[in-house]
Amino acid sequence: MIKRVTTPAGDPAWLVTDYDLVKTLLADRRLGRAHPDPDNAPKFSDSVLLGKPHKATEEEENERHTWMRRMLAPSFSARNMEQLRPGVRHLVDTLLDELVEQPQPADFHEAVSFKLPVLVICELLGVPYEDRETFRRWSEAMSTLNDPRKSQDGFTNMWTYMGELVERKKKEPGDDVISRLIEGTPPGQEEVIAQLSAGLLFAGHETTVAVIDRGVMLLSLNPDQWDALSKNPSTIPDAVEEILRHPSPISTRSEDSGMPRYAMSDIGIDGVHIPSGDLVLLGVLQANRDETRFPSPETFTPRETNPHLTFGHGPRFCIGAPLARVELTEVFTAVVTRFETFGLAVDVSQLTPRKELLVGGVAQLPVRWTVA
Template sequence: MAGDEFWLVTGYEDARKLFADPRLGRSHPEPDKAARLSGSALLGGPQGEIETEKAEHTRMRKLFVPAFSARRMKALTDHVGTLVDERLAHLAKLTPPADLHAELSFPLPVLVICQLLGVPYEDRDYFSGISARMGSTLDAADSQAAREEMGAYMATLIRDKRDNPGEDVLSDLVDELDDDGKIAELAGGLLFAGHETTVNRIDFGVMLLLAHPDQLALLRADPGLAPGAVEEILRMVTTSLHGIPRYAHEDIDLGDLTIRRGEGVVIVPGVANRDERVYPDPDVFDITRPPGEAHLSFGYGPRFCIGASLARVELEAVFGRLFQAFPGLRLAVPFADLPLSEGRIADGFAALPVTW
């Protein structure tokens, strides 16, 4: 982390209020004076211009939200289920132990987002490497260079769609590609977010279920509990405590505190999701937890994650099938020996060796 001062927001109600507060933004009134949270080019500091941020945000959501609508995601459900079945059939042919991360957690979200956006799946090693650099919190220059490389890659793909259009998001952007690279940059951000976070949530979700055999037994007995299991995984899994930065565009009174114009605010959904004032027994993993206030893992308000429906489709397909196909699935190494990928805005497992 950079060591600069931010207001830290960990309570559920405060987090929800500030997520939705129009006086907070990703841009800063004086960018050169802005506090930085880390070296990440994505979430380390301010983004955009204060004069144009709201208009740009509205324009971009208008372009991208239809591709991730709940109706379109519902239509994808059967297809994603088929992809999961294919990955599990492949896994079953392997001699255990096998790396669940390499065989399921990583390839599934990558394949889905590639098909949705229109990105060649055979480029996965290339853009995954760029994504890892983009997500770095340690090397600001390399993170920014990777972000620019990803934008250039996406711009090339979008231009190629002019001659070879498909039924995909990049083809829809052919006439929207702008000279300043903003469209391509955001498309690159979608490619990054569309697989990085879901990969980690599959891995961590498997670990949560293995660590709670009573909950796993419920899911094995009734795969119809998968949607509830997914929501509880999303609530409890904290792949990163990096937090989401915002900057005050004007003074904001919050209770007896005042956030001054230009000051930084970092919202930490993973902590807010365990606020005992909202969730009874918040540290208990309960896949039958009664519906209540929605967790904040996808944010809240006007910047609610446009990929939330897609993530749910993928996660429900995985957790509704994985332990049915492999009822004896378990770790092949001690938990302490699992290799981690660290120094990124979303830390996770580098490998997940399992047997069955």
């Protein structure tokens, strides 16, 4: 299905929700983040992140994307991420040790969901973990949907911080992604590296935080699935895929929303002509509930076949997907095997959704548990 909608910023866009159409367009190189006249292009939101396009031609956009994938693919390969698994497992165990020392109920969002992805991405990129509260504020600011000044200030601060870190690593490189980016990039590209690194730092923790929280909520609301996983932890990878597919019990997005992309050439699909320059919203959440692909899509249940589009598809498939899967699998394996009971300490309706932020999620996640 393709229809005309209005974005949160009040501009017109095409919304695509059919699974096969979304999958096709995710792999279409004529869709991207570039526009010949970004200042006058339709906006998705007032956030500096995905709010509006950048200025580039279709060729420049695809060349930049190809370069980025070539630079990052070795560091984020599935093989390299598997090598991180023992370290991630140790971090999860440590964080859960700290959690159970707290009085109940305790905030799982703060104790585990936030700390784990930050610890891992800081180690990978070579970002000092002690700076986490600072870049956390900037991350939340830059993803704000309704305050363009706050969003721009957050992005500027994050970019400046990364620029300073890049300069330090030019003098003292380490065994990390940013140092390898510097080594593999011609001189004079420091700003490009800083911007790319800022995006990696944001995406490497904010999105995973929200998915961990979502998994806790879904397992709390579906105790039969908790019991099934407790009896057979080998099915946890299937549960992780279902957590990735399933929408959050806390809705923060309109059904008339999706992943913003711009047509860099005229596109004809399903009998609809999309002119070059138009904004297209790829309804991944809606596609993940397409009954033709996911029987009983509103039911949370691990599935043997789960071709969800949460990480995208084709040449723009999320490069951080292997890392996210390692983190999610280790978190829920530890939670299911370590606790006899575990779940929300309050009704879902009492949780505070972060509606003003691009990644959504919740502000706190109070939980109770008994140790097995």
